[in-house]
Amino acid sequence: MANIPIKSWAALGDSFANIVGDGLQDYEALMANDQCLQGKAPQYLANPDATISHITSQQVPKLRSNTNFVTVSAGSIDLGLVGILDACVYNWIGSASLSCSKTLSDAANVMSSAAFGSNWNNLLTRTRSVLTPNNGKAFVVGNAAFFDETTPECDQISLAVYGGSAQQKYLTKSVRKSLNELIHRYNWWQHYLITKYNRQQVPSGNTLQYPIQFIDPDDRFNARRFCRIGSKGTGSSDPHTSFSDGERLKTPLKRSAYEKLRPPATCDDNGGWNEYIHCRMAKAIQKTPFLALTPSGAGTSLSNWEEIFHPKTSGQDLIRDEIVDQIAQGPTLSGFNLRILPLGASIMAGAHSTHGYGFRKTLYDTLRRTNTVSFVGTQGEAPFVHEGHGGWDINSVTSVATAGLRSRPNVIIVHVGTNDLINNNAVDNAPDRMGALIDRAHSIAPDAVVLIAQILPCSRAGQFNKFVTFNARVASIINQKQVQNKKVLKVWMPITTEDLVDGIHPGDAGYSKMAQAWIKGLQRAADKGWIGAPVRV
Numbered sequence: 001m002a003n004i005p006i007k008s009w010a011a012l013g014d015s016f017a018n019i020v021g022d023g024l025q026d027y028e029a030l031m032a033n034d035q036c037l038q039g040k041a042p043q044y045l046a047n048p049d050a051t052i053s054h055i056t057s058q059q060v061p062k063l064r065s066n067t068n069f070v071t072v073s074a075g076s077i078d079l080g081l082v083g084i085l086d087a088c089v090y091n092w093i094g095s096a097s098l099s100c101s102k103t104l105s106d107a108a109n110v111m112s113s114a115a116f117g118s119n120w121n122n123l124l125t126r127t128r129s130v131l132t133p134n135n136g137k138a139f140v141v142g143n144a145a146f147f148d149e150t151t152p153e154c155d156q157i158s159l160a161v162y163g164g165s166a167q168q169k170y171l172t173k174s175v176r177k178s179l180n181e182l183i184h185r186y187n188w189w190q191h192y193l194i195t196k197y198n199r200q201q202v203p204s205g206n207t208l209q210y211p212i213q214f215i216d217p218d219d220r221f222n223a224r225r226f227c228r229i230g231s232k233g234t235g236s237s238d239p240h241t242s243f244s245d246g247e248r249l250k251t252p253l254k255r256s257a258y259e260k261l262r263p264p265a266t267c268d269d270n271g272g273w274n275e276y277i278h279c280r281m282a283k284a285i286q287k288t289p290f291l292a293l294t295p296s297g298a299g300t301s302l303s304n305w306e307e308i309f310h311p312k313t314s315g316q317d318l319i320r321d322e323i324v325d326q327i328a329q330g331p332t333l334s335g336f337n338l339r340i341l342p343l344g345a346s347i348m349a350g351a352h353s354t355h356g357y358g359f360r361k362t363l364y365d366t367l368r369r370t371n372t373v374s375f376v377g378t379q380g381e382a383p384f385v386h387e388g389h390g391g392w393d394i395n396s397v398t399s400v401a402t403a404g405l406r407s408r409p410n411v412i413i414v415h416v417g418t419n420d421l422i423n424n425n426a427v428d429n430a431p432d433r434m435g436a437l438i439d440r441a442h443s444i445a446p447d448a449v450v451l452i453a454q455i456l457p458c459s460r461a462g463q464f465n466k467f468v469t470f471n472a473r474v475a476s477i478i479n480q481k482q483v484q485n486k487k488v489l490k491v492w493m494p495i496t497t498e499d500l501v502d503g504i505h506p507g508d509a510g511y512s513k514m515a516q517a518w519i520k521g522l523q524r525a526a527d528k529g530w531i532g533a534p535v536r537v
Contacts, residue, residue: 007132008043008066012059013073015048015273016143019310027141027311027319028071043067048306049272051077052119060126068132071215071323072140074123075186078116079107082276085309088179091160091169092280104178111189112465120193128201128211138212139323140194142187144221146243146309147176150480154227159245161284176227177476183218184472188454190214195494205509207494207516215326216492218475220318222482242315244307277305325527333523334370339534341376341387341409341448343401343441344416347456348388349379352505360384362515367522376407393420394433398440405444408535411525412441413491413518415453417474418504421466422458431473438481438488449530450488451521452478453514458504459497487530491521 011017011028020026032041045059052074063070076082084107087098110116127138147154154171191214198210224242264286267279311319342348342360350358360375361384367373377387378400387404389397397416405412414437420430434452441450454471457464474490481488494517497503499510506514525531 007068008064009069009071010043010063010067011046011071012055012127013046013071013141014050014055014076015046015306016076016310017046017071017073017141018044018048019273019307020313020316025313025316027316027323030313030316030320031071031323042071046073047272048274049077050074051272052116052123056119056123056126060123060130063127063130065130066132067130068136070127070131070136070138072123072127072138074140075120075190076143077272078119079110079182079186081107081309082273084179084182086276086280088175089159089169089171090308092284093161100175100178104182107182108185108465111186112468116189117193117196120190121197124194124197124212131211136211139215139326140190140212141215141319141323142190142217143183144218144242144311144315144318145180145183145225145476145479147171147180147226148223148228148483149173149176149180149476151227151229153229157227171227180476181469181472184475185468187216187218187475188468188471191216191454191492192457192496196496196498198494199496199498205513207513207520210494213326214492215319215323216490217319217322219479219482219490220322221315222479224315224318228483239314242312242318244310244312274306277308281305332370333367333519333526336526336531337372337533338367338411338522338531339374339376339407339409340411340413341401341404341407341445343377343387343404343412343414344397345388345392345419346390347415347418347505348386348413349390350386350388350511351390352501352507353511354508357384358388359511359514359518360386362512363518366515366519376409377404391419392416393423393425394430394437398433398437401437401440402444405441406537408445408448408537410445410448410532410534411522412445412448412450413453413521414441414450415455415493415514417455417470418458418467421470422460422463422504427466427470430470431477434474435477435481438477438486442486442488445535447532447535448487449522449525450486451491451518451525452488453491453493453517456493456495456500456504456506456510457497459500460503463503464497487525487528489521489525491517493517 028042043064045062055074084103086092087103088100157171158169160169194212194214198212201211202209221242224240226241226243226245264282267282269276269279350356350360364373364384375383375385377385379388380386387401394416417430421427438450455467458467478488478490494513495506495510499506501507
């Protein structure tokens with residue numbers, strides 16, 4: 001992916017490509033000032049009220065003919081994110097009909113719908129058709145979870161505008177966890193749908209040639225989310241919090257701003273981001289006395305409301321950094337001494353691969369060209385030994401990991417959880433068991449980098465959504481461990497159900513893609529300076 005010769009680039013999307021939480025600079029403007037894109041300002045086409053279909057039909061056709069680089073932020077309107085924030089956080093007009101749990105459930109149903117997948121495929125197809133042949137790339141930018149969900153900082157904080165129901169809108173751990181899960185779930189679906197598209201475009205399975213890349217900025221926001229330790233709440237004025245929370249919504253609106261709103265009786269709160277907010281503002285002001293208008297020139301502006309839960313400039317910086325790093329990242333990890341413990345169940349062992357080594361042979365052979373590599377574990381044959389145990393769940397793998405961990409690997413790669421889910425083994429607690437596995441690994445090998453795979457999907461009846469939920473919740477667990485200064489990373493696996501031979505295990509082509517994903521994870525860990533020399537034993 002390195003050395004993309006940028007000719008012309010464009011920014012497509014919705015409010016997350018268009019609105020900045022402090023009104024300063026978005027990630028596209030910051031990228032334009034970066035050394036790798038110096039002097040190449042983007043063609044701005046994003047619209048805060050744009051659905052995925054709108055981006056496809058109204059923005060993509062306006063791309064310049066020589067465009068070979070595109071960034072895309074899309075889907076918040078389709079999922080009804082602003083309505084979710086109304087129901088779960090802001091309660092603009094005290095509507096009893098808005099249920100937080102229902103809006104979250106509705107969004108999950110939208111993500112898994114055939115129509116949503118079709119809309120994404122159309123967007124990717126149309127965007128690719130406009131990009132210059134051979135070297136055109138599109139980067140779909142995922143979202144960052146809003147909250148630190150483990151702290152007590154926000155348990156007694158409410159941002160509800162309608163005071164009569166404020167007690168129902170505290171930012172409890174449960175609410176924060178649910179909203180974070182929404183974001184991780186959507187990131188998972190974006191990555192999955194992009195992978196399905198790329199699989200059709202690049203039959204060889206070489207992921208470096210994929211024309212559409214998913215950008216995940218989430219872990220860069222660790223220690224910069226709402227409700228972090230020491231933030232004393234959501235922290236609208238906290239320089240270390242990288243989102244705008246809209247605390248200013250509780251101050252009166254400028255008269256000049258109010259006069260721009262349509263009357264409550266005629267406004268549309270079924271529209272896009274700004275339209276919804278403007279309408280709810282008008283209704284809230286009509287209903288809530290403490291939002292009485294101030295004299296012209298004082299009070300809160302419209303943009304203060306529109307910016308809620310969008311990254312501030314400091315957050316846009318983090319997104320910019322992730323995109324630029326992805327552009328600059330080369331395919332080769334070089335010069336490291338890697339002692340790797342492959343830890344998991346049957347997929348880690350290589351079930352259903354022709355030679356029985358799964359991804360391990362491709363991973364070993366590729367890394368060995370430019371690094372010193374050894375695998376450790378009690379299973380299999382040298383040099384492809386491992387700690388993969390067919391049919392085992394997370395607790396069983398954790399209990400047997402000690403022998404491999406005592407070999408003091410400096411890298412631990414983990415794919416486990418499938419058996420917990422298909423056997424309905426306390427599924428709701430499975431992500432916490434993954435957290436315990438991470439803790440166990442670092443208690444014995446504290447210097448090791450732990451790479452946690454987003455486990456492969458499952459196409460067996462009734463299983464798919466359980467796997468999506470598990471991966472979303474594990475993403476939150478990984479964030480929590482990073483905040484605790486543990487070297488652990490999430491690794492996206494470019495696998496769809498079409499890569500599976502029995503609904504669970506990949507075939508040889510799928511295992512090859514997994515090897516490429518592990519290498520990308522290793523490169524990311526190396527870029528963070530996390531991979532040191534193995535400890536002598």
